[in-house]
Amino acid sequence: MTDSDARLLRALHDEHAPAVWRYVVHLTGDRALAEDIVQETLLRAWRHPSVLDQSEQSARAWLFTVARNLVIDGRRSARAAHEIVTDTVPEERSTDATDAILESWIVADALSTLSVDHRAVIVHAYFAGRTVAETAEQLQIPEGTVKSRLHYGMRALRLALQERGVTR
Structure with missing residues (x-):
């Protein structure tokens, strides 16, 4: 051209x-x-x-x-x-409970590998939503012990989940 x-x-x-x-x-x-x-x-x-x-x-x-x-x-x-042309999205993706159930099984399995003491503070603090003070009162142990067990328990839980391919 x-x-x-x-x-x-x-x-x-x-x-x-x-x-x-x-x-x-x-x-x-x-x-x-x-x-x-x-x-x-x-x-x-x-x-x-x-x-x-x-x-x-x-x-x-x-x-x-x-x-x-x-x-x-x-x-x-x-x-x-x-082709069907539309201005609205047909439907939103519904949440499926399957993934949540599988994740809970994996977490429960990983929790079962922890010691009873570590598992107890993690369940009270993270799953029951209690504060360190409330967890200490429930388990009748000092707050410092709760903090320590939470730290080492979470570390052990992270390793158990890594072994199951959940986290990096």
Whole structure:
């Protein structure tokens, strides 16, 4: 394509693209699809330089005809027959309890490998949601002991979970 052809194509675009776009929006009701069809129409004009040599009215008629044919071809295509266009998401993904159950089994299995003392403070603090002071009162041990057992118990739990491929 020569520089003069490129200038003619640019002029063709500037002169006719907005009108072709409005026409395609009128036909389809879809602004994004209209942009795609106008782009394809102008691409076909670029591939057929003889369009650039036509009069302005002939070029415009050619562009409208190509755009109309692209709309018709799009509607007839198998893809269009199977596509459902909607503005809303059909449904949200429902939560499945399967993953949670499997994770709880893995955690329970890992907890069973801990000592009774470590397991007790972890269950009270993390699963029952108690504070260090409440855990100490429930288990009748000093708060410092609860903190220490939590630290070493969590370390052992992390290792047990790593062995099961749950954490890094």
